[in-house]
Amino acid sequence: MMKDEKKNRTRWLHLRLSEQEYKILQKYFADSLCPKLSDFARKNLLRKPVVLKYRNxxxxxxxxxxxxxxxxxxxxxxxxxxxxxxxxxxxxxxxxxxxxxxxxxxxxxxxxxxxxxxxxxxxxxxxxxxx
CATH class of the missing domain: 1.20.58 (Methane Monooxygenase Hydroxylase; Chain G, domain 1)
Structure with a gap:
């Protein structure tokens, strides 16, 4: 099923960020368990749950x-x-x-x-x- 999802992704979304916005995005991405920044961004844009690292x-x-x-x-x-x-x-x-x-x-x-x-x-x- 995961491979089918990747095959269906034919549309590109180009997005420009300021340096500060990119740093914030990188920080949130680093706090997540997403393997790739694109996965993290896609989940956020589509309002899907993102699993975060938990520090006790x-x-x-x-x-x-x-x-x-x-x-x-x-x-x-x-x-x-x-x-x-x-x-x-x-x-x-x-x-x-x-x-x-x-x-x-x-x-x-x-x-x-x-x-x-x-x-x-x-x-x-x-x-x-x-x-």
Whole structure:
């Protein structure tokens, strides 16, 4: 049926737009799920429904926050892994004392980040439940 519709389209409609009108049309087209601008324009001109992309702002906020938290945790996890590798290679007590001091700093950073994640998840959950 779709191919038959295309075969029957023999009429041209020429339309001139200002730069501003074209930008607006492009924006609306980008917000739609239409594969081609001509499909989008045809549906609008013929008053047929146009399916629009739907963005859930709450979900976008959650994704942004979780991405931020992940980027904070990655270096901490890498430092922790390097510290454990260093522990396995230590042979003297003085080296062990230095490692323990460094480890305590990394541990505090890790626990602070974990607490930040807990608080963020709690806040996001409250926001989600309110909507």
């Amino acid at each position: 702002q709450s979900l976008d906020d959650i994704i942004d926050e979780l991405t931020r938290l992940r980027s904070e945790l990655n270096p901490i996890g890498n430092n922790f892994n390097q510290a454990v590798k260093k522990l396995h290679s230590l042979s003297q007590i003085s080296e062990l004392k230095l490692w323990i001091m460094g480890f305590e700093t990394d541990k505090k950073m890790l626990f602070n980040s974990i607490e930040d994640i807990r608080m963020t998840i709690r806040i996001l959950a409250e926001k989600w439940l309110q909507s």
